[in-house]
Amino acid sequence: MTTQEWSATESQLLAGALREFAQQTHFPVVFGGFVTADGVRVSTVLGSRTRSLEGLIVRPDRGLGGRAVTELRPRMTNDYGSSRQITHDYDGAVLGEGISTLLAVPVLVGGRARGVLYGGSWVASTVGDVVAAPGFRIAETLATELRVREEVERRMTAFGHIRSAPAPARAGLDAQQREELRASYAELRSISASVTDAALRERLASLEQRLAGLSGEAVVQDAASSEVTLSRRETDVLACAAIGATNAEIATTLALKEGTVKSYLQSAMSKLDASTRHAAVAKARRLGLLP
Template identity: 55%
Template sequence: MQATTQTRPGDEQRLIARAVDDLARRTRFPVAFGGLFRGGRVTMTAFHGTRTTALEGLAVKPERGLGGRAFTELRPRMANDYRTAQQITHDYDRYILGEGIGTLLAVPVVVDGAARGVLYGASWGQWGIGGVAATPAVQVAEELAAGLRARDEQDRERETIRQEDVSPALTPAHQEELRESYAELRRIAASVDDAAIRSRLEDVERRLAVLSGISHADSGGATTTDVRLSPRETDVLACAALGATNAEIAAQLGLREGTVKAYLGAAMSKLDASTRLAAVAKARRAGILP
């Protein structure tokens, strides 16, 4: 059974599912599973190699069971013979023994000093592997932690953009409608060969940008800049501002995905931004985007 999404589809779930697959591949444990801490428990949401559905619904409390100890102590824990292990509580025997697991390794996922989840490697019989499997398992957990940390940073950037860009003159819904309309006009203009019509569309774009620029000026957020983006760089950044992926932008603008990446990279470089979200924020503050 390959890793599958059980709850909360999205970036976090894709990260945990990939980590579970990686753990099984790199440690050679036949069974792997894991989950993130939410609502006071680490709920298992991704599974690899299970023979039954016994592990589904497993939600581990801190300090309880092998995973709870690993979570609380911020270090890996192993039970070579889970059934007789005395150093752990056996709150979750019906799940673990229900799958027929004999050897169990639990590795915490630690982000900025705090546990965020647990990854497990397991076998159906006793498997005396010790640190041979623990070391790559820890590496997988560290890579997952790095992914979660990057996702947290993106969330913080989005929140910063949201707070900076809320206009006193426009409701958030109207502000978003303005941005979607601007991006749509950019897409239409890019597909028009008639220079006169394209010029008229560009005039409407400028009027939309002015409308947004007034609100920024009123809130004290406007800045001056010497940055000049090319039309295509602006097109790509306008789509990225709406959350479109490179593949989606390529489809919308009739470009290759690699070309989109190049335009986006050039815009980020000109705006001195390390991420696309930071580039969007700087472009809005500079009046390049609404």
């Protein structure tokens, strides 16, 4: 996956997540890395006293992190050196740093581990929910960022041949292609609603605009001068309605209350001077607001 165009590379995202991990959990040593063909390659270490953890590669099902990757759930030990629940392949690195208490939290994307965040302490201590819960949330946030990036790249690849096609070819989309494009547009809208990275949201918005112009449907000549402007949420809701989603389904997709969805939909209908959601969708498409 290409990441150079994002505001932050995956390595920078990992480093940011680990800094937050340390701040929120108060572990003095934090480290982590992404899953590679060889295992979890530790690429970032913060707060360590030695360099023993640098470059460590943790294989699946080996050590604490390997178990977290295999079992797809956090693992913890408050006495790493004497633990009988893990293999001790990495004692040289972990004990070399003097770590006793260790927490390993997998970063799960699409049902598979993409990386591991570790928190360690030089003294034996019990890690309760108050300490661990922030670490879980940070891993989930990192997973969301990675999932968004992967999905955007997948969508861009899928529609790359359409974007580069000449105008006559674009107009030749068949019904199935057009519906797939509209479903992709609605999905991207729902994904971007959860993104906090400003640069990533800007790129998503650019992609959405390109998709909106690929349906090949006729657009009214005065679309450019139309005074109709939908808010971001109104567009989100209308995009979902355009692919047949009910208010309840839209609410679930966009993490809104059903009443809020209804309010946004009514507002969009009013702006578009439409008496039904179907008429609103048709008008939005004619104005080039939806694909």
